[in-house]
Amino acid sequence: MSTEQSYPVGEHPSLPPPTSEVGIIGWVRHNLFSSTTNIVITVLTIYLLYVILPPLLNWIIFDAVFSADSRDDCRAIAKAGGHELGACWAFIGKRFEIFVYGFYPVEERWRINLSFFLMLAALLPVLFDHIAYRKQGLWFSLIAPFVIGWLLLGGMGLTPVSTDKFGGFMLTLVIGVTGIVGSLPLGIALALGRQSHMPAMRMVCVAFIEFIRGVPLITLLFVASTMLNYFLPPGTTFDLLLRVLIMVTLFSAAYIAEVIRGGLQALPKGQIEAADSMGLKYWQSMRLIILPQALKISIPGIVNTFIGLYKDTTLVIIIGLFDPLGMGRASLADTKWQGLSTEIYVFVAIFFFVSCFSMARYSLYLEKKLHTGH
Amino acid sequence: MSSQPEASDLHVSDELVIKIKDMHKWYGSFHVLRDVNLDVYRGERIVICGPSGSGKSTLIRCINRLEEHQQGDIIVDNVELTNDLKNIDAIRREVGMCFQHFNLFPHLTVMENCALAPIWVKQVPRKEAEATAMKYLERVKIPEQADKYPGQLSGGQQQRVAIARSLCMNPRIMLFDEPTSALDPEMIKEVLDVMIELAKEGMTMLCVTHEMGFAKTVANRVIFMDGGQIIEENNPHEFFDNPQHDRTKLFLSQILAH
Numbered sequence: 001m002s003t004e005q006s007y008p009v010g011e012h013p014s015l016p017p018p019t020s021e022v023g024i025i026g027w028v029r030h031n032l033f034s035s036t037t038n039i040v041i042t043v044l045t046i047y048l049l050y051v052i053l054p055p056l057l058n059w060i061i062f063d064a065v066f067s068a069d070s071r072d073d074c075r076a077i078a079k080a081g082g083h084e085l086g087a088c089w090a091f092i093g094k095r096f097e098i099f100v101y102g103f104y105p106v107e108e109r110w111r112i113n114l115s116f117f118l119m120l121a122a123l124l125p126v127l128f129d130h131i132a133y134r135k136q137g138l139w140f141s142l143i144a145p146f147v148i149g150w151l152l153l154g155g156m157g158l159t160p161v162s163t164d165k166f167g168g169f170m171l172t173l174v175i176g177v178t179g180i181v182g183s184l185p186l187g188i189a190l191a192l193g194r195q196s197h198m199p200a201m202r203m204v205c206v207a208f209i210e211f212i213r214g215v216p217l218i219t220l221l222f223v224a225s226t227m228l229n230y231f232l233p234p235g236t237t238f239d240l241l242l243r244v245l246i247m248v249t250l251f252s253a254a255y256i257a258e259v260i261r262g263g264l265q266a267l268p269k270g271q272i273e274a275a276d277s278m279g280l281k282y283w284q285s286m287r288l289i290i291l292p293q294a295l296k297i298s299i300p301g302i303v304n305t306f307i308g309l310y311k312d313t314t315l316v317i318i319i320g321l322f323d324p325l326g327m328g329r330a331s332l333a334d335t336k337w338q339g340l341s342t343e344i345y346v347f348v349a350i351f352f353f354v355s356c357f358s359m360a361r362y363s364l365y366l367e368k369k370l371h372t373g374h
Numbered sequence: 375m376s377s378q379p380e381a382s383d384l385h386v387s388d389e390l391v392i393k394i395k396d397m398h399k400w401y402g403s404f405h406v407l408r409d410v411n412l413d414v415y416r417g418e419r420i421v422i423c424g425p426s427g428s429g430k431s432t433l434i435r436c437i438n439r440l441e442e443h444q445q446g447d448i449i450v451d452n453v454e455l456t457n458d459l460k461n462i463d464a465i466r467r468e469v470g471m472c473f474q475h476f477n478l479f480p481h482l483t484v485m486e487n488c489a490l491a492p493i494w495v496k497q498v499p500r501k502e503a504e505a506t507a508m509k510y511l512e513r514v515k516i517p518e519q520a521d522k523y524p525g526q527l528s529g530g531q532q533q534r535v536a537i538a539r540s541l542c543m544n545p546r547i548m549l550f551d552e553p554t555s556a557l558d559p560e561m562i563k564e565v566l567d568v569m570i571e572l573a574k575e576g577m578t579m580l581c582v583t584h585e586m587g588f589a590k591t592v593a594n595r596v597i598f599m600d601g602g603q604i605i606e607e608n609n610p611h612e613f614f615d616n617p618q619h620d621r622t623k624l625f626l627s628q629i630l631a632h
Contacts, residue, residue, distance in 0.1 A: 270477035273440050278491035278543060279466035288490060292481050372481055372523040 059086040060346075066090060070336040091337045092347050099327055099347075102167020108159060112170050115148045119177065122148075127362065145181070163241035167322035169351060174241075175248055175323075176310040176355075182249035183309070184302070187256025188295075192286065194261055205257070212254035217312055220247045225319040244316055252309040259305055263298035264290065296370045303363035307356045324348045386594060387416040391547060391578055392437060397446030399429075399436060399602075406432050407443065408602040414547075419579045421589040421610075424599035425625060430582045433599070434549045437580070438469045451546065467495065470540030474552040476532040478524035478539070484511065485520040488539045495543070503542070510538040514568050530561025534568055541572075548572065550581040584629065590614060598622045 007013070020026055032042045063086030068074040071088060078085035092099070101109050122144035125137030152174070154160035166174060193205035212220070224243035232238060267290060275285035295302070317326040328344035331337065392414035399407040407429050414420060422430045435441040436448060439455055439462045448455040450465045479487050488507035492498040498506070511517045514534035516527075524532050533553055540548060550569065554562045566588050573579060573592045583589070589596050589610055596613040598606045598621075606619045617623045 268475070268477070270473055270475055271479065274471075274473065274477035274479070276440060277438055277466060277469075277471040278540075279463055279495040280491060281463075284494050288494065289479055293479075296481065370481070372525055 062086065064089050067093060069094075071338065071340060087343050087346070088337075088340055089343065091331075091340045091343055094337075095327075095331050098331070099168045099324055100170060102170055102322060102327065103165040104161060104167070104170065105159070105165065108154075108161060111151045111154075111158070111161075115151045116173070118144050118148055118151070119173070163239050166241060168324055168327050171316070171321060171323050172310075172313050172351075175245060175313040175316065178245050179248040179252050179309050179313070180306050182245075183252040183256050183305075186249065186253035187260055188291065190253060190257035191260035191264060194257065195264060209254045209257050212251055213258070217248075217251050218315055218318060220251055221315060221319050223247070240319070241321070244319070244321065248309065248313070251312075252305055255305045255308075256302060259298050259301035260294060262301065263294035263296075266297050267293055296367075299363050299367050299370075303359055307359055310356060310359070311352060324351060386418050389416040390414070391416050391451055392580075393447070393449040394433075394437075395447045395449075397436070397443050397448060399432060399441065399443045399445075406602050407436070410446070410602075410604055412597070412604065414578065414580065416546075416578055417576050418595060419573045419593045420581065420595045420597060421593040422580065422582045422597045422599060423584060423586075423589070423625075424605075428599040429602040430599045431551050434471075434551060434580050434582055437547075437549060438466050438471055440471075467543065468545055469547045469549060470543055470545035471549040472533065472536050472540055472551065472553045474555050476524070476529075476536045476556075478532055478536055480524050483521050483523055484516070484527070484535050487524065487535060488542045491539070491543050507538070507542050510541045511535070513541070513571070514538045515564075528561060529557045530564045533557065533561075533565045537565075537568055537572070547578045547580070550579065550583065552582050552584070554583065554585055586614070586629065598625065600625075 005012075020029065031038075033039050063078065063083045065074045065077045065085065065087075066089045068077055068088065068090035071091070074088035074090055075085050097109075101112055104112060121137075122141040124131060125134045126141050131137065150156065151158070152161070152166075153163070190205050190209055193201050194209065196202050196205070221244060224247040225240060228238060228243060271289055271293065272285060275289045280288070314323050314325045316323055317329075322330065325348055328341075328348055331344065332341055390413055392412070394410055394412040397407060397410045398405070410433060412433075422433065424430050432441055436443045436455075437450060443455075451468050453461050453464050455461060455465060478484075479490070482490065485504060485507055488510065489500065489503040492503040492506060493500055508517060508520065511520055514537055516531055516534055516538075519527060519531060519535070524535065527535065537553075553569070554565050557565060562585070566585060569579070569581070569588070570592055581588075581593075593610050595607060596610050597604055598613070598617075598619070600621050606613070606617065606622045608618075613622075614626065617626055
């Protein structure tokens with residue numbers, strides 16, 4: 001040994017890191033001021049925030065008016081307060097219920113509220129595994145969709161409500177959640193079918209996926225709203241919303257299938273060989289070995305597709321359904337509130353952002369939870 | 375090495391467990407296995423060696439139908455390997471396999487890896503399957519790792535778990551496909567020790583490996599393959615000291631040279 005050690009070999013204790021590496025000062029130095037480029041970017045960012053934030057906050061909060069009866073009223077209140085008018089949120093406040101419930105009969109709206117809570121209760125055991133009574137909860141999740149369907153549509157003791165009364169956020173949730181819940185199993189089946197050893201099965205799946213992926217969603221929605229009448233026997237009525245639900249589900253299933261196929265292909269061949277060599281049957285291998293891993297790899301892509309699907313629900317405006325965006329545009333026709341499109345669009349944007357951001361965060365949580373490597 | 379038994383110490387019965395007769399296999403138009411004939415008796419420890427691409431892995435993978443042969447017969451434990459899924463399942467229940475890259479299931483704990491097949495294939499109650507798994511984990515000397523995930527173990531530990539996982543199905547025959555080729559030198563011994571223990575207990579083993587020390591001490595027969603054919607087979611003494619075929623001599627001189 002040429003160098004002298006202060007401790008015998010193997011007995012060097014772990015020392016605390018130097019103070020410049022830890023704490024707030026360490027963090028700031030590492031992340032904000034580590035190099036010239038970094039310093040320039042930090043300073044520029046602070047300047048941009050200084051320019052943008054105050055007017056934005058003024059418009060959204062400090063100069064905004066939250067209750068008024070018309071746009072002129074808004075202006076008057078702002079003037080009385082001695083500032084310029086920011087956002088006139090009073091408009092949204094007055095329209096809030098129609099944004100949420102659409103044209104659903106006022107006296108029946110409790111059914112939507114109840115459905116919403118049932119949906120949350122049904123999602124909990126599916127999304128999180130460390131909750132009490134999860135097993136019973138999953139049974140509830142299985143029957144909840146039917147209960148919710150009954151609540152929303154009525155019949156069997158409840159006043160029937162036709163689906164053309166559906167609208168607003170409630171419509172977004174109905175289409176979005178149905179699409180998500182329906183397209184995942186269908187997508188898994190398509191992905192497995194595409195990898196099947198049976199040529200007929202494979203061809204059907206490939207044809208379906210490629211056809212659906214190759215056609216814009218709007219086209220499919222138009223087909224759903226008009227063309228189906230030509231194919232179906234005359235006299236059959238087929239609810240417009242149901243057609244939309246089917247089309248949206250099929251559309252996103254095709255994308256999900258491709259995302260999952262990516263996950264399936266990323267698995268080493270040894271996994272299925274090990275399962276085979278132990279005598280597991282095809283469906284056992286898929287359920288216990290292959291899909292848990294493939295789905296885990298595919299989480300970012302799956303959630304990405306879901307977020308896309310959720311936002312694409314706004315396209316139903318084109319075939320005459322009133323989602324929040326459609327509701328907002330209809331509200332703009334009100335002469336009392338003319339010219340407040342910014343408020344409407346910001347409000348709808350916030351709603352979509354909150355929904356989609358939650359999905360994104362959940363996907364990160366799931367990835368972290370399922371990480372079993374080093 | 376004195377504790378290890380000589381090949382002759384181990385009992386070989388005259389019960390035929392694997393019979394491979396005039397077997398051919400093609401990958402597309404590529405003829406991988408050419409007229410392979412092999413009889414394996416209960417309790418035999420057979421080491422298969424040969425240059426890469428000689429078909430040795432393919433041969434043992436045909437025995438549990440990870441690869442399909444196109445001509446000839448393979449009979450395992452009196453069950454003939456055909457396209458009949460029932461026969462394939464029956465054979466796979468009797469034959470355990472360990473792979474070069476372990477192929478543990480990374481999303482399951484060591485315990486779950488071991489108990490999975492008994493629970494789902496043999497319908498063993500979970501408690502019982504876990505008790506059996508623990509027994510075999512103790513035998514491969516890693517019971518304390520039962521609740522870890524494979525990604526948290528060293529290569530040698532993973533391969534030992536893989537062996538325990540196969541043993542949980544209580545197989546009558548074990549296939550090893552280069553079980554130590556992906557391991558660090560320091561970890562090869564711990565895996566070989568487990569395999570030697572297994573041999574001492576009378577397990578019928580077919581082992582594709584380049585560990586010639588293992589072949590000398592454990593095998594009762596060494597098979598040399600090249601170009602999809604069995605070129606030479608003999609007991610280890612004769613095989614290493616007195617190889618008959620020129621190709622075998624060349625192979626041995628190359629792998630034993632350094």
